[in-house]
Amino acid sequence: MTDTVDDVDLPYDEDTSKQEKIESLEERVEVLESQNEEMRDKLLDANAENNKYQQKLERLTHENKKLKQSPLFVATVQEITDDGVIIKQHGNNQEALTEVTDEMREDLEPDARVAVNNSLSIVQTLDDETDVRARVMQVDRSPSVTYSDIGGITDQIEEVRETVEMPLKSPEMFGDVGIEPPAGVLLYGPPGTGKTMLAKAVANQTDATFIKMAGSELVHKFIGEGAKLVRDLFELARQHQPAVIFIDEIDAIAAKRTDSKTSGDAEVQRTMMQLLAEMDGFEDRGDIRIIAATNRFDMLDRAILRPGRFDRLIEVPKPNGDGREQIFKIHTRSMNVTDDVDFGALADMVEEASGADIKAICTEAGMFAIRDDRTEVKMEDFENAHAKIQQEETDDEVSRTFA
Numbered sequence: 001m002t003d004t005v006d007d008v009d010l011p012y013d014e015d016t017s018k019q020e021k022i023e024s025l026e027e028r029v030e031v032l033e034s035q036n037e038e039m040r041d042k043l044l045d046a047n048a049e050n051n052k053y054q055q056k057l058e059r060l061t062h063e064n065k066k067l068k069q070s071p072l073f074v075a076t077v078q079e080i081t082d083d084g085v086i087i088k089q090h091g092n093n094q095e096a097l098t099e100v101t102d103e104m105r106e107d108l109e110p111d112a113r114v115a116v117n118n119s120l121s122i123v124q125t126l127d128d129e130t131d132v133r134a135r136v137m138q139v140d141r142s143p144s145v146t147y148s149d150i151g152g153i154t155d156q157i158e159e160v161r162e163t164v165e166m167p168l169k170s171p172e173m174f175g176d177v178g179i180e181p182p183a184g185v186l187l188y189g190p191p192g193t194g195k196t197m198l199a200k201a202v203a204n205q206t207d208a209t210f211i212k213m214a215g216s217e218l219v220h221k222f223i224g225e226g227a228k229l230v231r232d233l234f235e236l237a238r239q240h241q242p243a244v245i246f247i248d249e250i251d252a253i254a255a256k257r258t259d260s261k262t263s264g265d266a267e268v269q270r271t272m273m274q275l276l277a278e279m280d281g282f283e284d285r286g287d288i289r290i291i292a293a294t295n296r297f298d299m300l301d302r303a304i305l306r307p308g309r310f311d312r313l314i315e316v317p318k319p320n321g322d323g324r325e326q327i328f329k330i331h332t333r334s335m336n337v338t339d340d341v342d343f344g345a346l347a348d349m350v351e352e353a354s355g356a357d358i359k360a361i362c363t364e365a366g367m368f369a370i371r372d373d374r375t376e377v378k379m380e381d382f383e384n385a386h387a388k389i390q391q392e393e394t395d396d397e398v399s400r401t402f403a
Contacts, residue, residue: 073090075116183310
């Protein structure tokens, strides 16, 4: 209850003069106005805080309502009949016949993606987009690897450039001669010889869309999932032509077909057959080049090796002496090495080494210099690094033998 004027204590005594009373009252009014202004500011702050909490309450109430709703499932329209629409739910491949309104029926077509509820009734149509797993395989930023970073395989680099890079940059040359450009190239050879680096260099040197994947990424648990991903990958490439598709470790899905009846082997074979159809089927592939790599050429099915799918089969062997010397120079370009480092002698010392092995030796030699608190890498460091890596390989072989 608000105090009346009579209830307020006066700021002066009864004996105070009239002028003094006026001054005291004016001071009192100023204090009350200041307090009133302060209370008004607090009220505005409280209202703003209340509005903020009110908005948060509405948002949380909306989110809570959404969380309580039944989820929708993604399905694909298989067939549109007079009795309804046949759909297949993703994941469990369950098929169902459901009824739709005449208005929605006009928007549907076979292979369309739709959202269905627990009753498998179509709630809404979805955009016909490629699988997100396919879209994340698209390389948005070119790798930093160039052809100058790859040593010991000069002939192989030229073949890859003729097969992949030239048709993308100068397609008119093939038209003038009257031939179709090579469709794809398969790189095979021991691990660590530069097959993947070659593909990275192609991605760096061309303006084409580059899509990379590992063969194991195409192997899936449910029937048809791997084949669908292959279709989506090639559809993504067609949408962004010219394009290069790089399949690493292709033997994971393109191994020789056997009489195995297991569901896993059958699904891998279905995925491979879809890949064969996309590489050389009835539909024109378009301006798409394919690069594949494998360490197990002997495991590949003959169907994928025939011309029209892979027109070039390029072996990428371990480097020879000159190649090893070149690779040592490449991996030590940014290293501070002493004058006593003899790259020719190092190349002779690491006979049978791959490019990856040589890179590991250079890195380990640098670690020896760091341990000794030095900024220069000596010949002795490379020799010690080679001895250490050889010992680790020997210990690993012994442990596998007695495992």
